[in-house]
Amino acid sequence: MGVFPSGAKGLLHSMQIRKQFKFESAHVLPHHQGKCARLHGHSYRLDVAIRGPIRTSGPAQGMVDDFDTIAAIVEREVIDVLDHRSLNELMDNPTCEIIIQWIWARLKDHLAGLDELILWETATSCAVLRATDFA
């Protein structure tokens, strides 16, 4: 506790944590008037953010959740399903905005405190989905 000028009283009780994942998938956007109507692929990056209390007991004491636990769930429910797959096999018109909603639906029952997803389709283009969007 000595590193905190105000001692333990300065520690927060809850916060957001996030972990980043990568997968590579193909897709076609059938309604697009330009090059996205052709079969092509992306190296997607996915940020998964959890918000919750910092645990005060057990093996994850001092954590919102164990990053390894989050990784195991996201890999099982999302990455293993989408990686090296044509996304059109799983959803119609797989835009970034539609893919991120598919991912949210896969994760919401498995990740308590799911707070935010960011799906990067390219280095400069992403969709953001927050728990508050469903309020």
Ligand SMILES: [Zn+2]
């Ligand atoms: Zn694309």
